[in-house]
Amino acid sequence: MGFSNKNYQLLSKIATNDQHGENSPYFDGWKAYDRDPYHPTKNPQGVIQMGLAENQLCFDLVEEWIRNNPQVSICTSEGVDQFKDIAIYQDYHGLPEFRQAVAKFMGRVRDDRVTFDPDRIVMSGGATGANETMIFCLADPGDAFLVPSPYYPAFTRDLGWRTGVQLLPVDCDSSNKFKITKSALEVAYHKAQEANINIKGLIITNPSNPLGTTLDRETLIDLVTFINEKNIHLVCDEIYAATVFRSPRLVSIAQIIEEMDCNRDLIHIVYSLSKDMGFPGFRVGIVYSYNDAVVSCARKMSSFGLVSSQTQHSLASMLSDDEFIDKFLAESSKRLANRYNKFTKGLEQVGISCLNSNAGLFLWMDLHRLLKEETKESEMALWRIIIDEVKLNVSPGSSFHCLEPGWFRVCFANMDDDTVDIALKRIRAFVSRGKDVEAPTRNKPRRMNLRLSFNSRRFEESVMSPHSPIPLSPLVRAWT
Ligand SMILES: Cc1ncc(COP(=O)(O)O)c(C=O)c1O
Numbered sequence: 001m002g003f004s005n006k007n008y009q010l011l012s013k014i015a016t017n018d019q020h021g022e023n024s025p026y027f028d029g030w031k032a033y034d035r036d037p038y039h040p041t042k043n044p045q046g047v048i049q050m051g052l053a054e055n056q057l058c059f060d061l062v063e064e065w066i067r068n069n070p071q072v073s074i075c076t077s078e079g080v081d082q083f084k085d086i087a088i089y090q091d092y093h094g095l096p097e098f099r100q101a102v103a104k105f106m107g108r109v110r111d112d113r114v115t116f117d118p119d120r121i122v123m124s125g126g127a128t129g130a131n132e133t134m135i136f137c138l139a140d141p142g143d144a145f146l147v148p149s150p151y152y153p154a155f156t157r158d159l160g161w162r163t164g165v166q167l168l169p170v171d172c173d174s175s176n177k178f179k180i181t182k183s184a185l186e187v188a189y190h191k192a193q194e195a196n197i198n199i200k201g202l203i204i205t206n207p208s209n210p211l212g213t214t215l216d217r218e219t220l221i222d223l224v225t226f227i228n229e230k231n232i233h234l235v236c237d238e239i240y241a242a243t244v245f246r247s248p249r250l251v252s253i254a255q256i257i258e259e260m261d262c263n264r265d266l267i268h269i270v271y272s273l274s275k276d277m278g279f280p281g282f283r284v285g286i287v288y289s290y291n292d293a294v295v296s297c298a299r300k301m302s303s304f305g306l307v308s309s310q311t312q313h314s315l316a317s318m319l320s321d322d323e324f325i326d327k328f329l330a331e332s333s334k335r336l337a338n339r340y341n342k343f344t345k346g347l348e349q350v351g352i353s354c355l356n357s358n359a360g361l362f363l364w365m366d367l368h369r370l371l372k373e374e375t376k377e378s379e380m381a382l383w384r385i386i387i388d389e390v391k392l393n394v395s396p397g398s399s400f401h402c403l404e405p406g407w408f409r410v411c412f413a414n415m416d417d418d419t420v421d422i423a424l425k426r427i428r429a430f431v432s433r434g435k436d437v438e439a440p441t442r443n444k445p446r447r448m449n450l451r452l453s454f455n456s457r458r459f460e461e462s463v464m465s466p467h468s469p470i471p472l473s474p475l476v477r478a479w480t
Helices: 005-010 025-035 059-068 080-087 096-108 126-138 155-161 182-194 217-230 253-259 292-304 309-320 322-348 376-390 417-430 456-461
Strands: 121-125 144-148 166-170 199-205 233-237 267-272 284-289 362-366 407-411
Touching (some): 025 376, 080 309, 096 121, 096 284, 096 322, 121 126, 121 292, 126 233, 126 267, 126 284, 126 292, 166 182, 166 199, 182 199, 217 233, 217 253, 253 267, 284 292, 309 322, 322 362, 322 417, 376 417
Parallel strands (some): 144 199, 199 233, 233 267
Antiparallel strands (some): 121 284, 267 284, 362 407
């Protein structure tokens, strides 16, 4: 559906500006998947969706719990007696039992090393709504937030589109595994000051999307020190808190501020059940602020994005079931670890390395050796081949504002084991000119440039076994 110029004049500046971010390759990849979705029998040559950070590995556990607890839904014969109490208008504070259960769960996924106050839990429509609410509370149009790169592409929409706030990247790179350094923060801050931009805060994701890494204690202390010195806010998006699947464990900002002297009015957490429980469809987002004024304002704003009372009611019971939650969290991290190992090993067999990570629902895959040149354009050319011919929707690093070309985010928890095998076979076949590819090491001169051409029909015929030695593929042609 297009707009004519005439229509544009009829609509608001928000409706007609580009900050919705949907013209990014990140969303283009999703469209390619929608046009031609993979199905094992109905469309085996289709695009496999590896651009969606969904956690589908533990639905069996949740389904079993639901079967054993039919009364938690007000739409079952076991629960219908509560229908009239729950279906009516609810206070925007949320059901008390829901806030208590969420506060307890937030502590649980942080190994019970911190507690959360149910009276500071404010509801929102997913972390998307929670992030926007946060910005509406903290900043005015034209103000800016620093965001370490690479970062979640939809932040442009979530944090900036309707609020009018700008995002300024803090450049991080692979030389130190994308660590956020004090000097990078200072450079970004001073650049903004020179441009007369008012910085209101720093927003971080911990664990990181797209890196799948957690921030270490020293970095977190540096960040809190930095925002205190500048008297700006720190918003910590911790929606992947329970996706940590191997050491080091998560260190939450909630722990750090208990250990150091700082102005707590500047500290805010965004949370959701979309990733940790795998319920993005429920739209449960949480604003948790240590600042009373922010809690009070966010709560009033929550009227625009309340979680349905039916959802609150059911989740209050589920999240309060300690035995279930303990089992779910332990099993979820075990299954994520298995997936991660399966994927990284499969990629290693063809000389593809990934950033060493310990969390998240994705890998940060390094394909820079397959670039014709180390440019964004080459990255996009490679990405087009991967989408159109290899038929995998992975997301290019540039859509995450990554400075270095050649990184791709690959989601691994939104599919079943058989689809993983097909995806790995396709990747292996694609790079099966592996003999010529050295194990990728960034910041080291490349031995060769690979230029790839790919014939999808012949490729499908020749997909290899994951265990077979890597033959030279006739399909991927490489030359220096
Ligand atoms: C870092 C980050 N924040 C927020 C969101 C949005 O989450 P939700 O589905 O809870 O709105 C995502 C989703 O991928 C994300 O990765």
